[in-house]
């Protein structure tokens with residue numbers, strides 16, 4: 354019988370039991386799912402986007418199902434940094450899981466303030482810098498789609514935190530490698546991608562957009578093949594680790610990201626159908642490693658054989 358493969362990952366100093374985290378905005382702040390599984394079995398817990406002050410998000414309807422996925426325009430609803438630290442972080446701290454906080458702001462100053470506040474709190478393992486949300490008018494993807502602005506906000510936050518810093522990149526850019534390089538040179542410790550793809554759904558009977566925000570972001574299986582190409586290009590462009598996400602349903606999609614060069618992966622939309630999906634993905638990665646004689650998941654990263 355072969356030895357148990359090593360699933361552990363060190364993501365820029367964040368020590369994960371396995372390479373599978375939950376994607377921001379798809380697992381709440383922890384308590385929502387804690388009755389269903391031991392959160393300590395996740396590779397990492399990525400919290401829904403936090404802003405320095407509370408934020409209501411967009412008016413409803415803000416979520417619609419489409420073939421192969423969801424279009425959402427939640428608009429980064431957030432309890433604010435102080436409430437998160439007081440009410441949610443102590444709950445998450447009780448689990449043996451790294452907590453990565455996804456942060457956002459409308460201005461660089463807001464990004465700096467939320468990063469500083471969270472860095473002073475006990476129990477935050479890393480910051481995922483959301484510069485790629487398509488659903489808000491100021492901030493979000495207006496930073497992420499321009500490499501210079503992305504580098505500027507990354508450098509500004511870098512000066513305010515010693516925590517591992519992981520800018521989250523948007524898919525709708527002409528040169529994802531150049532964008533990944535820009536944030537890495539500005540001090541990012543890792544990059545994650547993809548955020549949702551700008552999208553829109555029309556109610557033909559009413560001739561109105563289905564979402565109150567008019568447009569939203571597409572996620573789920575429909576985006577997966579797009580995400581694989583972008584993760585592959587980003588991983589080739591930078592030396593920092595890459596977190597791959599977009600349309601993971603089972604181990605196969607996660608393995609594609611890892612083979613393309615991702616050191617870790619995140620499961621998002623699939624959690625709404627099956628909150629235990631991240632555990633099944635980790636088990637499936639383990640089975641693949643056994644079957645293909647890999648001693649460690651780290652050996653599999655970036656092993657794509659090109660024709």
Ligand SMILES: Cc1cc2nc3c(=O)[nH]c(=O)nc-3n(C[C@H](O)[C@H](O)[C@H](O)COP(=O)(O)O)c2cc1C
Nearest residue numbers: 376377378402483547548572573599600601621622
């Ligand atoms: C309902 C919903 C809310 C989301 N909220 C956030 C968020 O707050 N911050 C963020 O960076 N990404 C957010 N995302 C994007 C996901 O983290 C992920 O990048 C994207 O959905 C692609 O992965 P998936 O296809 O597995 O869902 C959200 C996605 C969904 C579906």
